[in-house]
Amino acid sequence: MMALRWAKRLGLNADSPARAGLSGLTRVGGLLLVLCLGTLAWAVDLRYAPFPPGKWPPACPLKALENTAPTTGYRFQPKGASIRLDIDEDADGNLQAQLVRSANGQPLSARYALTGSTLGFDGAFSAELSPDGRPDLLIVQRSGGAGLAAGYAWLTVFVSQGDRYVVSSIESYDPAPHDWLKPGRAKHCQLIQTTPIWTDATRDGRAHSFWVYQLLDFAHGQPRYVNQARAGFPLWVDYRYKASHRATRKLSAQQKQAAWAKRDFGHIGPAKPAATPLP
Structure with a gap:
């Protein structure tokens, strides 16, 4: 109080x-x-979710991977797969990730710098993000902050595309297993990306905060928005003390577009190769 x-x-x-x-x-x-x-x-919770209680679509299976590193670093290998995800700390104390063959350690990707706090490392997971039947991997690393900032997270996603992997980076607020959805009869998963946005360019001329929900698909490697695949997306929900799952009326389409373009968080794109060597 x-x-x-x-x-x-x-x-x-x-x-x-x-x-x-x-x-x-x-x-x-x-x-x-x-x-x-x-x-x-407060971290975003189901009071502001894009679906009301009891109406959440079926979630896509997301499997947490066990760390098998004998000493330092992390080693994650999906069950029965011939690939392994190696994560190690570089000379500056930040984490880097690389996909390798589990049998001999042969690199299958570049080494990528993970964004976020080392203390906010939230593990690695496997999921079916592309419909080719090969395992796709993702890493979640959070900010390690407090208050609203604690929910800021960065996902590094390794998506299978034939004989190679496409690696991308996604900013999404407080990602959870229920954010991964199965789109209809498709065999792969899609992600609900959550972005907090503040703007004072609104219909009533006052400043307001919103949760913005967008649908991401990885079937072709790099993430792309497929909001047209689900009714109501993209969805802008008022961030208030009162629970709400409905689209805001405080913004016009043009105001939403302008606020999204000025966002500080919520970007997607190719992952950045690491520049700092390992010790």
Whole structure:
């Protein structure tokens, strides 16, 4: 309650728990305030989900992989697969990942730098992201921060494409197993990408925060948006104290497009090869 009173004194909009209604505050200053006021900064939860309770579509199987490294680093190998994911700490203390043959360690990909905090490493998983029957792998690494920032996460995804793997990086807020969906009769998984967005260019002229949900498909290697495949996507939901699963009315199509273009988080693209050598 003390944090709430201070937030009101400083101009935070009472209908939004984070980064909304920052009258008299800069955008950066407002974000710092949210990071400090832990009672106001909640991770996204099912109160703001794109589907109401009991209406969530069937989830796609996501298998957590066991670390088999004998000492340092991480070694992840899907059961029965001939590939292995090696993750090691570089000379700067950051994690790097590389796909290799499990039999002899022969590299099958470049070595990629993982974004996020080493303390926020959340493990590796296997899933069917492309319909070729070969295992696809993904790594989840979080920010290691506090408050709203704790949910910021980066996914490094290795998608099979014939005799090679396409490696991409995805920013998504607080990814969870239920965010991976099976699209109809298809045999591969799609991801609901979650992005928090703040904007003061709204229909009522006030600043508001939103959760933005978009649908990503990996069937062709690199992630691409396929929002047309599911009714209601992309979905912008008001981030308020009151639960909501409906599309906001506070933004026009043009305002959504402008806010999305200015986002600080929620980018997708090719993963970056590591530049720092391993010790």
